[in-house]
Amino acid sequence: MNTTLLVPARQRVGRNADRVGLGALIVASTCLVALGAGWVGGAFRPVVVLVLVAVVVGLLVLVAIGGPQARRLLAPYGLLQPGILWLALFFLAPVWSLLRISLSTKPSRFSVDYTFSWAFENYTTAFRDFGKQFEHAFVYAAVATVLTVLIGYPLAYVIAFRGGKYKNILLGLVVIPFFTSYLIRTIAWSTILADRGPTVAILHNVGLVRLFEVLHIMNNGQLLNTPAAVIGGLTYNFLPFMLLPIYVSLEKIDTNLVNAANDLYSSSVRAFRKIVLPLSIPGVFAGTLLTFIPAAGDFVNAQFLGSPNTTMIGNSIQDQFLKQNNYPVASAMAAVLMVSIASLVLIYTRLFGTGDLA
Amino acid sequence: MNTSTTSRRSGTTRRQFLAGTGALGALGLSLPALLAACGGGDSGGADSLFFENWPLYIDPTEGATLGTVDRFMEATGVKMTYTEAYNDNNEYFAKIQPLLGAGKSIEPDVIAPTFWLAGRLLALGWLEKLPLDKIPNAVNLEPSMQNPTWDPTGEYSLPWQAGMAGVAYNIDVTGRELKSVEDLFDPAFKGKIGMLTEMRDTIGLIMLGLGKDPSTVTSFDDAAGAFDKLDKAKSDGQIRAFTGNDYTDDLVSGNFAACVGWSGDVLQLQKDSPHVRFVIPEEGGTSWADVMVVPKGAKNTDAVAKWMNFVYDPAQAAQLSAYVQYVSPVKGVQEELAKIDPDLAANPLMFPDETTSARLRSWATLTEEVEAEFDAAFSRITGA
Numbered sequence: 001m002n003t004t005l006l007v008p009a010r011q012r013v014g015r016n017a018d019r020v021g022l023g024a025l026i027v028a029s030t031c032l033v034a035l036g037a038g039w040v041g042g043a044f045r046p047v048v049v050l051v052l053v054a055v056v057v058g059l060l061v062l063v064a065i066g067g068p069q070a071r072r073l074l075a076p077y078g079l080l081q082p083g084i085l086w087l088a089l090f091f092l093a094p095v096w097s098l099l100r101i102s103l104s105t106k107p108s109r110f111s112v113d114y115t116f117s118w119a120f121e122n123y124t125t126a127f128r129d130f131g132k133q134f135e136h137a138f139v140y141a142a143v144a145t146v147l148t149v150l151i152g153y154p155l156a157y158v159i160a161f162r163g164g165k166y167k168n169i170l171l172g173l174v175v176i177p178f179f180t181s182y183l184i185r186t187i188a189w190s191t192i193l194a195d196r197g198p199t200v201a202i203l204h205n206v207g208l209v210r211l212f213e214v215l216h217i218m219n220n221g222q223l224l225n226t227p228a229a230v231i232g233g234l235t236y237n238f239l240p241f242m243l244l245p246i247y248v249s250l251e252k253i254d255t256n257l258v259n260a261a262n263d264l265y266s267s268s269v270r271a272f273r274k275i276v277l278p279l280s281i282p283g284v285f286a287g288t289l290l291t292f293i294p295a296a297g298d299f300v301n302a303q304f305l306g307s308p309n310t311t312m313i314g315n316s317i318q319d320q321f322l323k324q325n326n327y328p329v330a331s332a333m334a335a336v337l338m339v340s341i342a343s344l345v346l347i348y349t350r351l352f353g354t355g356d357l358a
Numbered sequence: 359m360n361t362s363t364t365s366r367r368s369g370t371t372r373r374q375f376l377a378g379t380g381a382l383g384a385l386g387l388s389l390p391a392l393l394a395a396c397g398g399g400d401s402g403g404a405d406s407l408f409f410e411n412w413p414l415y416i417d418p419t420e421g422a423t424l425g426t427v428d429r430f431m432e433a434t435g436v437k438m439t440y441t442e443a444y445n446d447n448n449e450y451f452a453k454i455q456p457l458l459g460a461g462k463s464i465e466p467d468v469i470a471p472t473f474w475l476a477g478r479l480l481a482l483g484w485l486e487k488l489p490l491d492k493i494p495n496a497v498n499l500e501p502s503m504q505n506p507t508w509d510p511t512g513e514y515s516l517p518w519q520a521g522m523a524g525v526a527y528n529i530d531v532t533g534r535e536l537k538s539v540e541d542l543f544d545p546a547f548k549g550k551i552g553m554l555t556e557m558r559d560t561i562g563l564i565m566l567g568l569g570k571d572p573s574t575v576t577s578f579d580d581a582a583g584a585f586d587k588l589d590k591a592k593s594d595g596q597i598r599a600f601t602g603n604d605y606t607d608d609l610v611s612g613n614f615a616a617c618v619g620w621s622g623d624v625l626q627l628q629k630d631s632p633h634v635r636f637v638i639p640e641e642g643g644t645s646w647a648d649v650m651v652v653p654k655g656a657k658n659t660d661a662v663a664k665w666m667n668f669v670y671d672p673a674q675a676a677q678l679s680a681y682v683q684y685v686s687p688v689k690g691v692q693e694e695l696a697k698i699d700p701d702l703a704a705n706p707l708m709f710p711d712e713t714t715s716a717r718l719r720s721w722a723t724l725t726e727e728v729e730a731e732f733d734a735a736f737s738r739i740t741g742a
Contacts, residue, residue, distance in 0.1 A: 112459035196612040220549045325452045
């Protein structure tokens, strides 16, 4: 008797398991976004936390009593839960709160609260006052990305195909400088390239200053303080992010393919163009994303190697957040930067993206 | 290792795994509460003190000569933390604003903002009254610095040091002595000029160069010419950087030929780098004071009183002055200093005589709206 009564109940849970699992995911992530974005305060906070805990516990109980079919259907949602909750709390909630502040105004100059008021003028200010900095950010980052490909690809090629037993040592040499802090390395460059430092002195003695001025690498006898210095810093700092993915995709290439091409009377240039290059494109693609995205938001290189006329949008955002205390405008700038980078990446993926990204 | 491999295959795994995940999730939820309970209990105790100050602003212990902090700890038994994280007034304000504005306390018991920022903090109600009854030495405060307009009763602040902003330069790079504000705009120094992010000093000096007086400013129009001049110099590439107190590195290394600088910093740097110089330009310089204030909710007010009393003892203040070489706010320091170092006691940059004082201007107190206008215009130029 008992068993026959229990079976339909199990089947019911089993049949609806998909919907239950999905619902639990949505409720739980909404709770987390609400907590993270600070919609709820005071007495409601424990309530939301309780709901969240109840949903997670309820899901576990259902899995325990729901029978094999329910378990099979619910398990994926249970496994998704940690990842989704993580995204909700550390991605959705911050983005939501950023967008909210970007449309808010401050009731008074030194207030710590923001009133949400659809203040689109923050975006107007961001474009009007900081257009130049946006331009610098994208141009410098793009040039630096191209330079990292030009330097990184041949280097990765040599390490992957000609490295032999020194492969690991060569890779180590690329990576070891990056064990030092990003900031220290950049400040070190500002010492190396200083006006009265060794590099400028050597260039003067060798007589290359005139040439470098023509090439716009130097300006006014200085290596620092120029767009070239900022781009150089970005290139240096992001090189491994380009080199390593390219290396990985080159490393995977079966050299027999190249040998086969040679056997079929292909020149080595043609073999490279037809075989090695296409097979390594996923690495280049991953490398450009890893380089361009952080470089466009960087402020350290422009701060230490540039001048007040080469500031990037990252500097302006940092200044508005940390010195001017203007969170609404700073958030608007950050939102514009995020959206522009996202659209650029989308276009880029459409144009050059590879389905089988390594 | 073995157990985990076998359990991965057995029938109970998934349930165990999910239960484990649930437990982890619960732990994750309770963890912030635990952390919150643990934090905030530091730097307690009646006998500790935390002073956050500007760089190059105190005498450190060098060999057998004890610095002020160590002498204070020895004399009173208070455990003192002294940091130099104060690089820029606006930056520091932005750092403490979210806390003090929300009614929370900040870690330091004493900070030394410049007078105008102290005035703002006072107006916002973010300062504690000083325990003046426990600071008998406060009577040693120079009469000219008593009861400033922004703290008319003098109950909230005691000056730490005062000084002036003028032209600092590296003679190895300039190749000549500088004497005018106009030298900062000399095309020969293109790309080698530093300006301070401290708006009042940078704009004040340029105003003086243009024959305007920052002590009588009432509206933005009074200073508009100085802003235009700065903006043009920036666009022309004359200016290398806008910096906080960290201008000293670039000045010593020669990246700056000249910059707007603070008197005592440069005098201190001269000990190791005789090629850096400081001059009050012939058009005049700005004078300012950095004042010790106690942020709202500071815990160790007894130790604060002991500290302020200690540094307002002329004998102690003289040892401090001998090192930092700013203008001391303590009466009787000149006499004490004459015993240690007669040359310093005669230095007009430390003890301004009548002719020097006559060339210095202190900024007028700006109304909030006017100040907002100044700050916005300045941040548009400094850009970063």
